[in-house]
Amino acid sequence: MFYFAKENFTFLLDEASSEVKNDDIYSAQALITREYKEKYKKGKYTIDNPYLVINPYYISPQTALVMFKTDKSEKVKVTIKGKHNDDLVVNFEASKDHYIPIYGLYGNYNNQVVIETRKVWRLKSKENLIQVR
Numbered sequence: 001m002f003y004f005a006k007e008n009f010t011f012l013l014d015e016a017s018s019e020v021k022n023d024d025i026y027s028a029q030a031l032i033t034r035e036y037k038e039k040y041k042k043g044k045y046t047i048d049n050p051y052l053v054i055n056p057y058y059i060s061p062q063t064a065l066v067m068f069k070t071d072k073s074e075k076v077k078v079t080i081k082g083k084h085n086d087d088l089v090v091n092f093e094a095s096k097d098h099y100i101p102i103y104g105l106y107g108n109y110n111n112q113v114v115i116e117t118r119k120v121w122r123l124k125s126k127e128n129l130i131q132v133r
Contacts (some may be wrong), residue, residue, distance in 0.1 A: 018126045023115060030058050037099075047128045064102040064132050066115065072096065073118040074125060080104050081112035105132055120129055 036053060045051040050068040055061045063072075076092040078100060088104045098117075105111045111132040119125050 004066070015083070021039075025057075032057055035131060036065065036067070039068070040105075047115060047126050050128070050130065051110075052130065062103070062105040062107055064105065064113075066098070066100040066102060066130065068096065068098050069094055070117055072119060074119050076100060077116040078102065078117065079114040082115065103133065110132065 009029045014118040020109070036051075036056065040051045043051060045068045047068050047070065050066045053065045054069075055063060057063075073094040073096050075094045076098055078090045078092070080088040080102065082088065083106065092098070092100060102113060105113075113132055115128050115130060117126045
């Protein structure tokens with residue numbers, strides 16, 4: 001749990017109420033992001049074995065953060081499978097280090113998230129299905 005100095009606010013975290021002091025959420029997120037990136041850089045995360053964090057900033061349980069590396073600079077396409085044929089598709093620019101935010105997950109549901117990488121000069125290079133609950 002993170003504590004900050006000014007005002008207090010409360011949010012729901014895993015069916016329990018948690019208090020965070022100060023509304024400086026940007027500083028808290030920057031600190032948390034730095035910690036995730038440090039752990040990510042120490043590992044050998046790939047599209048087949050990505051670093052996955054569900055509810056990465058402790059305030060939005062229907063989100064996730066996926067991080068992985070590719071050997072060459074590749075574009076990423078993320079498809080979050082909808083319940084009613086209403087998939088959410090987001091494209092990301094080419095990079096070797098991929099920090100992919102996942103939004104629009106369903107609560108208490110086995111979400112299907114398809115991550116596809118594409119080399120700049122190819123149509124498709126690799127695809128992975130991640131189960132996020």
